[in-house]
Structure formats: C-alpha cells, structure tokens
Amino acid sequence: MVGSLEPVDLALIDHHCHSVRHEQADANTFAQVMLESAAPLPAGVSGFDTALGAALLRWCAPVLELDAGCSGADYVARRAELAVDEVNARFLAGARPDGLVVDTGHAPETLVGVEALSALADAPVHRVIRLETVAEAVARSTVTHDRFAAAFADALADRLPTAVATKSILAYRHGFDVDPRRPSPASVRNATSDWFSRGRYSRLEHPVVLRHLLWTALEAGLPVQLHTGFGDTDLDLARSDPSLLSPLLRATADLGTPLVLLHTYPFQRAAGYLARVWPHVHVDVGLAIPHVASRAATVLAELLELAPFGKVLYSSDGFSLAELHYLGALLFRAAVGEVLPSLTDPADADRVARLVGRDNARRLYRLPPTST
Numbered sequence: 001m002v003g004s005l006e007p008v009d010l011a012l013i014d015h016h017c018h019s020v021r022h023e024q025a026d027a028n029t030f031a032q033v034m035l036e037s038a039a040p041l042p043a044g045v046s047g048f049d050t051a052l053g054a055a056l057l058r059w060c061a062p063v064l065e066l067d068a069g070c071s072g073a074d075y076v077a078r079r080a081e082l083a084v085d086e087v088n089a090r091f092l093a094g095a096r097p098d099g100l101v102v103d104t105g106h107a108p109e110t111l112v113g114v115e116a117l118s119a120l121a122d123a124p125v126h127r128v129i130r131l132e133t134v135a136e137a138v139a140r141s142t143v144t145h146d147r148f149a150a151a152f153a154d155a156l157a158d159r160l161p162t163a164v165a166t167k168s169i170l171a172y173r174h175g176f177d178v179d180p181r182r183p184s185p186a187s188v189r190n191a192t193s194d195w196f197s198r199g200r201y202s203r204l205e206h207p208v209v210l211r212h213l214l215w216t217a218l219e220a221g222l223p224v225q226l227h228t229g230f231g232d233t234d235l236d237l238a239r240s241d242p243s244l245l246s247p248l249l250r251a252t253a254d255l256g257t258p259l260v261l262l263h264t265y266p267f268q269r270a271a272g273y274l275a276r277v278w279p280h281v282h283v284d285v286g287l288a289i290p291h292v293a294s295r296a297a298t299v300l301a302e303l304l305e306l307a308p309f310g311k312v313l314y315s316s317d318g319f320s321l322a323e324l325h326y327l328g329a330l331l332f333r334a335a336v337g338e339v340l341p342s343l344t345d346p347a348d349a350d351r352v353a354r355l356v357g358r359d360n361a362r363r364l365y366r367l368p369p370t371s372t
C-alpha cells in the first residue's frame with residue numbers, strides 16, 4: 001500500500017534524468033520501463049503489480065482524470081486517448097522542477113530534444129555528456145587506433161562548454177573491478193586497437209578504454225556522474241557495487257573533481273559511507289525512489305545514516321515515461337518530509353531539505369538561481 005503522502009513544498013532540481021518518449025507508450029513499453037527488462041513477461045507477472053506500478057496507478061491516474069487505483073489496462077487506454085505532448089507536459093510540469101540535469105546520450109532517437117523537454121517541464125534543462133556515446137561516435141569516424149585518444153579529447157572538449165557534467169556507464173560496460181590508475185598512452189593505443197579489431201561499430205566494453213574516458217573526464221574538471229547499483233539486465237549487479245570504487249576514489253581524490261554516485265540502491269548505505277569519507281564523492285538514490293515507491297523514505301533514511309547532508313542530491317532517473325519524473329518528485333518530497341524531522345532538529349529540517357532538494361545540485365553543477 002502506498003499510504004497517504006504529505007507533500008512538502010520543496011524546490012527540486014532533478015540532477016539525473018533522461019528525456020521522454022515522443023511517441024505514445026503501449027502496454028509493452030510500460031512493462032519494459034517498470035520492470036527494467038526487455039524480456040517477455042512471465043505468466044502471472046505485470047509491471048503494474050509492483051511497488052512502482054501500484055504507486056503509478058495511485059498517484060498518476062488522477063492526473064489523467066482516472067480514479068486512483070484503476071487497472072493498468074484502463075490507465076494505458078486513457079493515456080493513449082491524449083496527445084503525447086499533453087501527457088508529457090502534465091507529468092513533467094506537474095513535478096514542479098526548478099531544473100533538470102539530463103543525460104542526452106541514451107536512445108536519443110526515441111526521446112524529445114532538450115529544448116522541447118524544457119518547454120514541457122517549464123524548467124531549464126542542463127546537459128550531461130555520456131562519455132561512452134562520444135567515444136563510440138569517434139570510433140565510427142575514420143580515426144585510427146593510435147589517434148583515438150587525441151580525437152576523443154577533442155570531441156569531449158567541443159561538447160564541454162554546453163554541459164554541466166559528464167557521465168560514465170563503466171558499471172554497464174565492464175564493472176568497477178578495474179585497475180584504478182590512469183592508463184598509459186601505449187596501453188590506450190593497444191586497447192583501442194583491440195576494440196577496433198572487433199569492428200568500429202562494436203560496443204565499447206574494453207576496460208582500459210573505459211578507464212581512459214573516465215580519467216580524461218576527471219581531468220577536464222566538470223563533475224563526473226557514475227551509474228552505480230541496480231539498472232536493467234545489461235549490468236552485473238555485484239560489479240556495480242560502489243564499494244568496489246574505493247581504489248578509484250583513492251586514486252582520484254587529489255584531482256578534486258566531484259564524482260557523483262547515481263542510484264546506489266541496494267548499496268545506499270555503502271554509498272553514504274563513501275560520501276562521508278571522500279571529499280569529492282556525492283550520492284543519490286534516484287532510480288530507487290520511484291521503483292521502491294512506498295519504501296522511498298526507508299531508502300533515503302539509510303543513505304542519510306552516514307552521508308553528509310551537503311553531499312546528497314535528488315534525482316528521478318526518469319526515462320521515456322514522464323510518469324517517472326512525476327512520481328520521483330512526489331515520492332521524494334514525501335520521503336524528505338517524513339525522514340528529516342527525525343534526523344535533524346525539527347527547526348532545521350527545512351534548511352536541510354533545501355540542501356538535498358535543490359541547493360546541493362545548484363552548488364555542485366554551478367547552476368544559476370531560478371527561484372528563491
């Protein structure tokens with residue numbers, strides 16, 4: 001049961017999300033997004049029969065003029081009656097974000113562009129550059145393996161002025177069990193040769209090249225976001241445990257570049273510890289907030305057991321379905337309202353809530369003020 005929410009009037013910057021579909025979503029899309037899996041549904045299983053699905057039918061249905069708790073089939077049918085822009089605007093603007101920090105590197109052909117996203121959400125959008133997407137674009141050019149490192153550096157430098165952060169999906173492409181050191185130029189040339197020998201269009205999975213991208217971004221200085229914890233079936237959960245990052249955190253501490261551990265669930269307590277002891281580490285429980293739904297307050301509380309309040313950020317990790325951006329905001333506001341009064345002096349809870357909701361993100365990504 002979702003229970004009753006007491007939304008607090010908390011300003012939010014969604015510091016990690018994606019854009020939304022430019023086409024309507026059918027039942028299959030809902031199942032894939034809600035279960036984080038493209039596999040066929042087993043008998044007896046529905047994406048709506050999950051904590052996320054129950055929360056969606058409880059809190060999103062009224063936004064489409066349906067009764068709370070309607071069936072999944074009724075929800076999908078009603079959504080399809082509306083223009084997709086109308087649905088996207090209701091949920092994106094309904095989340096009342098002060099800003100969106102958007103990873104534009106995943107499946108952009110299926111999603112609306114950043115200008116349209118900004119208009120739908122009625123909020124400024126700030127870009128994040130996905131390192132592997134840039135590297136794979138460089139690989140598809142005519143560059144030779146011995147020129148790859150320079151060409152990647154140039155491509156990244158071209159894009160950095162338009163962005164507030166970069167992002168690594170090392171967790172998806174290899175895992176965190178890597179040599180933490182910056183790879184030598186010779187080893188990067190050899191590794192790129194290996195990668196190209198499998199075809200220029202092959203997916204980048206070589207750990208040495210992946211480490212090279214990460215170190216190049218860290219040396220460029222913008223905050224680097226790292227996917228950690230759960231995600232879809234493309235990753236190995238045990239190798240996405242942020243605890244495995246300790247050697248890399250030790251090796252990169254002196255650079256001072258902020259590293260932002262995204263999602264972290266189910267390792268949020270370990271992530272909170274890392275944020276406590278490493279000055280350059282920041283954390284969220286983004287993707288988990290809509291997925292664990294009525295348990296959001298518990299997950300946030302576990303992160304805040306050790307994470308300094310000035311290191312915790314809000315994100316929805318909304319992707320494709322604007323309902324996720326909406327639910328993330330709704331559930332996070334309620335979780336903050338529930339958790340903070342027991343962790344702080346009640347008189348100080350509003351100040352700490354502003355830190356985790358908006359001000360930490362504004363400071364970290366150097367975002368301009370948008371409201372009081």
Ligand SMILES: [Zn+2]
Pocket residue numbers: 016017018103317319
């Ligand atoms: Zn994401």
